[in-house]
Amino acid sequence: xxxxxxxxxxxxxxxxxxxxxxxxxxxxxxxxxxxxxxxxxxxxxxxxxxxxxxxxxxxxxxxxxxxxxxxxxxxxxxxxxxxxxxxxxxxxxxxxxxxxxxxxxxxxxxxxxxxxxxxxxxxxxxxxxxxxxxxxxxxxxxxxxxxxxxxxxxxxxxxxxxxxxxxxxxxxxxxxxxxxxxxxxxxxxxxxxxxxxxxxxxxxxxxxxxxxxxxxxxxxxxxxxxxxxxxxxxxxxxxxxxxxx
Amino acid sequence: xxxxxxxxxxxxxxxxxxxxxxxxxxxxxxxxxxxxxxxxxxxxxxxxxxxxxxxxxxxxxxxxxxxxxxxxxxxxxxxxxxxxxxxxxxxxxxxxxxxxxxxxxxxxxxxxxxxxxxxxxxxxxxxxxxxxxxxxxxxxxxxxxxxxxxxxxxxxxxxxxxxxxxxxxxxxxxxxxxxxxxxxxxxxxxxxxxxxxxxxxxxxxxxxxxxxxxxxxxxxxxxxxxxxxxxxxxxxxxxxxxxxxxxxxxxxxxxxxxxxxxxxxxxxxxxxxxxxxxxxxxxxxxxxxxxxxxxxxxxxxxxxxxxxxxxxxxxx
Ligand SMILES: Nc1ncnc2c1ncn2[C@@H]1O[C@H](COP(=O)(O)OP(=O)(O)O)[C@@H](O)[C@H]1O
Ligand SMILES: [Mg+2]
Numbered sequence: 224x225x226x227x228x229x230x231x232x233x234x235x236x237x238x239x240x241x242x243x244x245x246x247x248x249x250x251x252x253x254x255x256x257x258x259x260x261x262x263x264x265x266x267x268x269x270x271x272x273x274x275x276x277x278x279x280x281x282x283x284x285x286x287x288x289x290x291x292x293x294x295x296x297x298x299x300x301x302x303x304x305x306x307x308x309x310x311x312x313x314x315x316x317x318x319x320x321x322x323x324x325x326x327x328x329x330x331x332x333x334x335x336x337x338x339x340x341x342x343x344x345x346x347x348x349x350x351x352x353x354x355x356x357x358x359x360x361x362x363x364x365x366x367x368x369x370x371x372x373x374x375x376x377x378x379x380x381x382x383x384x385x386x387x388x389x390x391x392x393x394x395x396x397x398x399x400x401x402x403x404x405x406x407x408x409x410x411x412x413x414x415x416x417x418x419x420x421x422x423x424x425x426x427x428x429x430x431x432x433x434x435x436x437x438x439x440x441x442x443x444x445x446x447x448x449x450x451x452x453x454x455x456x457x458x459x460x461x462x463x464x465x466x467x468x
Numbered sequence: 469x470x471x472x473x474x475x476x477x478x479x480x481x482x483x484x485x486x487x488x489x490x491x492x493x494x495x496x497x498x499x500x501x502x503x504x505x506x507x508x509x510x511x512x513x514x515x516x517x518x519x520x521x522x523x524x525x526x527x528x529x530x531x532x533x534x535x536x537x538x539x540x541x542x543x544x545x546x547x548x549x550x551x552x553x554x555x556x557x558x559x560x561x562x563x564x565x566x567x568x569x570x571x572x573x574x575x576x577x578x579x580x581x582x583x584x585x586x587x588x589x590x591x592x593x594x595x596x597x598x599x600x601x602x603x604x605x606x607x608x609x610x611x612x613x614x615x616x617x618x619x620x621x622x623x624x625x626x627x628x629x630x631x632x633x634x635x636x637x638x639x640x641x642x643x644x645x646x647x648x649x650x651x652x653x654x655x656x657x658x659x660x661x662x663x664x665x666x667x668x669x670x671x672x673x674x675x676x677x678x679x680x681x682x683x684x685x686x687x688x689x690x691x692x693x694x695x696x697x698x699x700x701x702x703x704x705x706x707x708x709x710x711x712x713x714x715x716x717x718x719x720x721x722x723x724x725x726x727x728x729x730x731x732x733x734x735x736x737x738x739x740x741x742x743x744x745x746x747x748x749x750x751x752x753x754x755x756x757x758x759x760x761x762x763x764x765x766x767x768x769x770x771x772x773x774x775x776x777x778x779x780x781x782x783x784x
Contacts, residue, residue, distance in 0.1 A: 315654060
């Protein structure tokens with residue numbers, strides 16, 4: 224079943240087409256990677272799905288229902304949660320409070336405060352932050368802040384999770400832990416669309432990969448197909464990011 | 469050991485609160501007329517400050533609309549005071565401010581930072597000038613006389629408004645909406661993507677905070693006997709709450725209350741002792757506080773207590 228679908232999705236910033244006429248879909252239970260060089264429009268596509276930005280034309284559907292045109296909080300409550308490329312946590316609020324906000328406000332049905340607290344603790348345990356629940360979020364390391372963002376997103380009980388560059392800035396151990404976290408999230412039945420710059424990491428866990436370049440979708444397929452694709456090799460695999468990783 | 473100190477502190481605090489309540493509840497019976505008037509003025513300052521803090525404290529949206537909400541309460545009271553009983557007049561003052569804030573909030577809360585502050589301040593001047601124009605061109609009057617009420621009644625009404633303001637502020641800050649407001653102050657975009665309807669929440673809390681400023685205006689009008697647009701919509705009432713909250717320290721709920729009490733008392737003292745220089749002295753005190761006490765008085769208190777604790781630990 225297609226959990227997320229986009230048709231003719233287009234977004235202009237002034238004269239620049241950050242996303243032009245992109246069609247895509249994500250199936251239930253998949254981990255889909257979204258890759259492309261810097262400035263390709265990956266984050267912009269996330270912003271369009273999560274309603275941070277309004278699209279100029281096209282339509283985005285979630286579980287068959289149109290979600291383009293909704294407000295961010297409505298998209299969240301509908302079951303699409305996200306993280307941010309540059310972490311956006313609530314720095315002066317304790318770790319537990321950050322996650323509690325997700326379970327208090329972000330779920331589709333709403334919860335009693337006792338249930339919300341339980342859900343928040345459960346999310347914290349799932350990402351391995353339960354011992355730091357009283358720490359102000361700003362005092363966490365970058366890796367833990369990213370985990371906290373994931374926990375906050377999970378607390379909203381999403382069916383689809385959008386993850387923007389989870390492992391950028393992490394060391395190899397933290398990277399391995401983050402990738403393991405992603406697969407565990409999928410094992411809970413949550414579909415994942417993730418942006419990643421480091422090819423190697425994403426190739427191993429994605430079922431399918433979508434490649435963006437200058438706001439256009441230039442390729443789509445299994446990791447094997449993508450690495451074999453000539454166009455992708457030309458525009459992307461020759462890129463610094465790949466060489467460096 | 470920590471737990472026992474926390475447990476034993478609570479009844480002490482509640483007892484103190486109760487004592488204060490009794491002390492103030494009977495003030496008109498044993499206090500001088502001057503003390504009743506002074507405490508009424510202090511209460512008014514606390515109401516304005518705490519009502520400002522309800523919204524601006526956690527969200528960081530610096531509103532300068534307090535004078536508008538206060539003034540709307542004053543004018544409502546001046547217009548309705550002759551025909552309706554006092555409780556209804558107060559409620560009307562509060563509700564009119566609430567509606568104005570709802571409307572203004574829906575319009576302007578998408579603005580951020582300095583733009584929001586400028587707009588809310590513009591609102592004060594706009595209403596002031598509109599009223600002035602209306603009085604000059606339509607009613608051909610200047611200002612209004614207000615039905616005068618005895619000081620004790622004004623005092624008790626203000627006391628009730630104060631209690632309502634503090635209770636509301638306390639319960640909002642303790643509720644999930646308090647947490648949500650704080651998250652808006654931290655990162656509004658992330659709040660929205662966490663499922664918080666930021667626009668509605670901001671607008672409603674902004675309006676709720678205006679309720680109390682409006683009510684305070686409605687009762688204060690009866691003390692002034694004569695009001696006009698310049699008295700009712702005095703920009704000073706927009707800046708005072710901000711300054712008092714900063715002075716007391718915004719990090720803690722009670723900071724703004726302490727700030728307002730000291731500030732209001734200082735103001736009354738300085739006005740009587742140094743009628744010509746009081747604004748200047750006031751300004752200097754404020755600048756010193758902002759420069760040297762970024763956390764306000766409460767911040768200083770906490771720092772001092774922390775240092776004290778550290779010393780004790782070092783000794784043992
Ligand atoms: N809010 C914005 N306003 C104007 N231009 C933007 C905005 N967001 C992104 N862009 C531009 O759109 C293009 C795509 O950006 P982005 O989606 O962040 O790329 P990626 O995430 O793939 O690195 C870039 O040229 C960027 O400068
Ligand atoms: Mg990006």
